[in-house]
Amino acid sequence: MTEPISPSAGSAERHGLHLTTSGAPEPALVEPSSFLGRRAQAEFEKGFRALDGIGQPAVTVFGSARTEPGTEEYELGVGIGAALVAKGFAVITGGGPGAMGAANKGAHASGLSVGVGIVLPNEQQLNPDLGIGVECRYFFTRKVMFVKYSDAVVVLPGGFGSLDELFEVLTLVQTRKIPWRPIVLVGRKYWGGLDAWIRETMLPSGKISPGDPDLYRLVDTVDEVMDLMPEHAVSQDGVK
Numbered sequence: 001m002t003e004p005i006s007p008s009a010g011s012a013e014r015h016g017l018h019l020t021t022s023g024a025p026e027p028a029l030v031e032p033s034s035f036l037g038r039r040a041q042a043e044f045e046k047g048f049r050a051l052d053g054i055g056q057p058a059v060t061v062f063g064s065a066r067t068e069p070g071t072e073e074y075e076l077g078v079g080i081g082a083a084l085v086a087k088g089f090a091v092i093t094g095g096g097p098g099a100m101g102a103a104n105k106g107a108h109a110s111g112l113s114v115g116v117g118i119v120l121p122n123e124q125q126l127n128p129d130l131g132i133g134v135e136c137r138y139f140f141t142r143k144v145m146f147v148k149y150s151d152a153v154v155v156l157p158g159g160f161g162s163l164d165e166l167f168e169v170l171t172l173v174q175t176r177k178i179p180w181r182p183i184v185l186v187g188r189k190y191w192g193g194l195d196a197w198i199r200e201t202m203l204p205s206g207k208i209s210p211g212d213p214d215l216y217r218l219v220d221t222v223d224e225v226m227d228l229m230p231e232h233a234v235s236q237d238g239v240k
């Protein structure tokens, strides 16, 4: 019989979970539903108030929290942030380190840089390169912010968090819950395996429609990213 998974103290610490005195990870979505509902509503209201201040077209940039400063990948993130603000977009990220910090850094030097952070146990605060910063308790509330306030999505190489955000946006566009917008994956080498699996396994299995792999594009350079950016804002109040 399979044992239920319960992280040992060691594995929880390795994965950044905060342990209570009982040895269980601090609850996230298991709080009483009345707390969850009220906290989520307050968080939406706080986030909307902060992000209503953007007042210009915006692009959300996702990517790994672990991308090291000084690497080629990090500099690409800085370059993309800088190019986006030069074209009149605000840049929205998860407000954390790595690729998020890179895009915010490039943007903050000469434009509006926005971070919608997540409060995580044992993690650092919002990165310093922000004109507007807001912190959330829940991943699901901040995903609404990323989508509601952006006209395009750029995804730098990343892990589970970036994939979660990418597939959230792809699903919303696929199901027409939000208007179409460019979804650009940066790094053909990094994303090529996922793209091949989507086209060669997911598509022939009938799990997606023939046009669905065209909902995203793979690129390598800042110029290629910029060539795909929209001329006009598409998403303000576009969440159905």
Ligand SMILES: C/C(=C\CNc1ncnc2c1ncn2[C@@H]1O[C@H](COP(=O)(O)O)[C@@H](O)[C@H]1O)CO
Residues within 6 Å of the ligand: 061, 062, 063, 064, 065, 066, 093, 094, 095, 096, 097, 100, 117, 118, 120, 123, 157, 158, 159, 160, 161, 162, 163, 165
């Ligand atoms: C794990 C580390 C830091 C975590 N801090 C984060 N701060 C803000 N946003 C985050 C963080 N971790 C994940 N995210 C969100 O998911 C995406 C990155 O996840 P990935 O798994 O690293 O690809 C990112 O776009 C954020 O919105 C330090 O080691």
